[in-house]
Amino acid sequence: MKKTKNSLKKLYIALIFIFLYAPIAVLFVLSVNDSRSRAVWGGFTLKWYRELFADATIMTALKNTLIIAFVAAFFATVLGLLAAIGISAMKKNKAAVYLGAGNIPLINADIVTGITLMLFFSRFSSLGMMSILLSHITFCIPYVLLSVLPALSGIDWHLYEAARDLGATRSMAYRKVIWPELFPSVMGGFFIALTMSMDDFVVTYFTRGAGVDTLSTMIYGELKRGIKPQMFALSSVIFAVVLILLLLVYLLPSDGKIGRPRITEGLSDAVRSVVPFILVVSVVTTLTGCGSIQNPRYGADPEEEATVSDAGSNTITVLNYGEYLDRDLLEDFYDKTGIRVLYDEATTPEEMYTKYKSGAISYDLICTSEYIIKKLMDENELLQIDTGSMENYGNLDPAILAMAQTYDPDNNYSIPYFYGTVGLLYNSSEITGEVDSWDVLFDGSYSGEIIMQNSIRDAYMCALKYLGYSLNDTDREHMLEAQRLLLKQKPDVEAYFVDEVREEMVAGNATIAVCYSGEAYLANEYNEDLTYVVPKEGSNLWIDSWCMTKRCQNPENATAFLDYLCGEEAGMVNFEYVYYPTPNLAVYNALDEEIREDELVFPPQEVLKNCEVYETLPDDVMELYSEMWKELKVY
Template sequence: MKRKRIVCVALSLMLVLSLAGFTGCGKKSASNGELNIFTWTEYVPESVIEDFEKEYGIKVNWTTFSSNEDMLAKVKTESAGTYDIVQPSDYMVEQMIAQDMLMELDKDVITNIENIDSAFLDPSYDPGNKYSVPYQGGVAAIAVNTDKVSKEITSYDDLFSEDLKGSIVSLDDYRAVIGMTARSMGYSMNETDTDKLAKVEEKLLKLKDNVKVYDSDSPKNSLISGDCTVGYCWAAEIALAQEENPAIKIVFPKEGPYVFMDNWAVLKTAKNSENAMKFINYMLDSETSQKVSEEFPYLNPNAKAVEELGDEYKSNEAKNPPADVIASGEYVSNLDTDTLAIYDAMWTKLKK
């Protein structure tokens, strides 16, 4: 108790500055533990994560991936408990369930599931939403810079035209690109017949000269910059590109598009499962979901949030693809390992 006054003053000043700095950052301490999430790139607003941390006092450790396959491989190679929450697409949910990788969701905590439109519940890949709940979805559509491209483009098949040499930015996703090729030929995106797949490969390789950039993270950048004048990418990316350049138009392919739905799921090895359930419920809150769509305008399955987003969102076909477009499309399904090996070999030849 006999410390010199100058020491006391110094310590007091340090404490005040420390508290001021803490208050200035606007975050609560991680008094309620941590949460490790693994999501798609450019898909969850940082502000939403920060708001969750403030509200719940939970520190979020956030990592991103660029494809379902990358996510699965990373989860399998990292030590158990590295990740709590993942964000798999429809077919990957099915695959992870089959491999006993996902934890059953606690619906007593995830009460905001009632905000989800019934049309997006009880999917074939997870009956009863036992292991997953929908986050956002959409279609893989075609972007066309009408100031630069005179050719009329109406279909996936048009992307293989020699007129488009070196002009396309394409999703860097083998199921999306091979599936699109198959669909352009009247086949399923989930084709397994080896004779048909041989024909798909022959056509697929014709795409090599047309694709200038492969980018699943932010294909809009190539469209906005003018590096590419045509895109095969997520409709939401086209919507964001249109905000910068109204000459960029969206085309829903006449074959019917690749349709997807991404989901929240909790790994069976999660160390922070209680926090994971709280986070998923938070993300299904209509106000939170509205904030997500305002920054990343994908198809939103949260009916309450869609109502709050209003006509600007609901009437924008790039942000909110029409029901008949969705109905005309096809989801990717989980395939057997032998077929996936064929797909992988085709993809390697295309990218070589």
């Protein structure tokens, strides 16, 4: 009986530890996986660790994170300590009021704090590194206060008197007796502030300026195209560093003094022994951090440049999807033109729209989806682009430009950047016979093996096309027909996904998925059985294009950047980085025939002809869509 009880206890503890540490184990495994896909084991490698330290983007984000964390923690500790001293000297009622006011940032939801600070900074100052820093100091102070205040009010002032009595002057007594008593709690506050700052995503996300990324915002920006394996390596390194520090703190003998049974004493001792190091790091980062903040635009390192959002005369601010441009081009562009690019990333078109409309950052150029461009055009938010002045405009594929007229009738508000199709990604080892029609989704033969796109237009598009209608069809009856079809199909669907489609397919969790062509290409890299087809009934053609906002201060510089991207040289670098179909014919023609003929990369002409671009639909149609979607997802 006792035995089973004991083994149950052990099992329980084991389960808790597995629950806590399994994610970290997964992280570590991914960091040594010689494959960019999370779903495929490509053998053991340390290359992500090597690449990690060579990756300027990650290193800059890491540097930003550390600078912000140390500087914010340093100032929060100083301010929090002073506040604690002030509050501890107040009468009880007054102290309660001040303490309560001081703790508001703690109680406030992060998102409220973040938005408030964003509004404040974008109104009275600008968003950049400094705004993140000030925000972090703001929300870190209460943690220091809470850590220091109890220690301060618990101080035995007889110690001070004893020191004076033994010959210490006032300042010596504070330095030699009161400060050491207070020190562990001050350090505690510093470390809490440090971790809070490093941890923070929400406040950073709202208060950051264009191009300023910390690790957390950078990871978020990468979500659309998949997190780089280097990030797994970095996370593993961070975890290891923290683990080693913790072990040191707990295991280090406390400088040989006997009779110290209590762990807290050992802890405070060990903390004290790393303190000189921490202080040095803190002061150094404070100095260098402030240096780079004060002088952001003329430093030698372009990454460091990108620390302040400032629509200066020779700077343009650009918003793009994550991992959707080779950043080396930015430096090259600067070398060629002297124009700085503040480069910022977002994950979804909706997010881009919100970021632009909030006005917190004045973007000059935005690369986004066609329906957001149409929306911005309709809202009169865009400037016409002087395509006539662009040397390389002629490189753009007339066929794509013609398709783009769906949303930009005169091709004068947008410059196509990459395009692609939506089709079926399927596992050819599990399907016999040819897949060339949407009917595989609806004939019930792959029940439970289907992944649909979790977005309204993409989901209904498959049904509308299968039924032989246009994907921009606004006929109520046709739409309801599509709805009935999707409702009937729903039991066969394994899941509605957006970002996870590729990894799910690579992992073999489904047989058929509705998928973007770019993703299909990558999926095929990891699993050769995965094949992509655009069904014969036709599909959607999507075009990501650049547009110029009416907040653009210097359209000539912005146009110069667009012209640069349309050039053959930059276009080639970008194509090799992104590997999506490019509308740049100069690039296309310079490619090996093998790539040009690869249907996974470039959709053939007859496929393109069969495709339609999404039109922005009238409000009442969109309303019907969203009602139908609700019904579909709930049912």
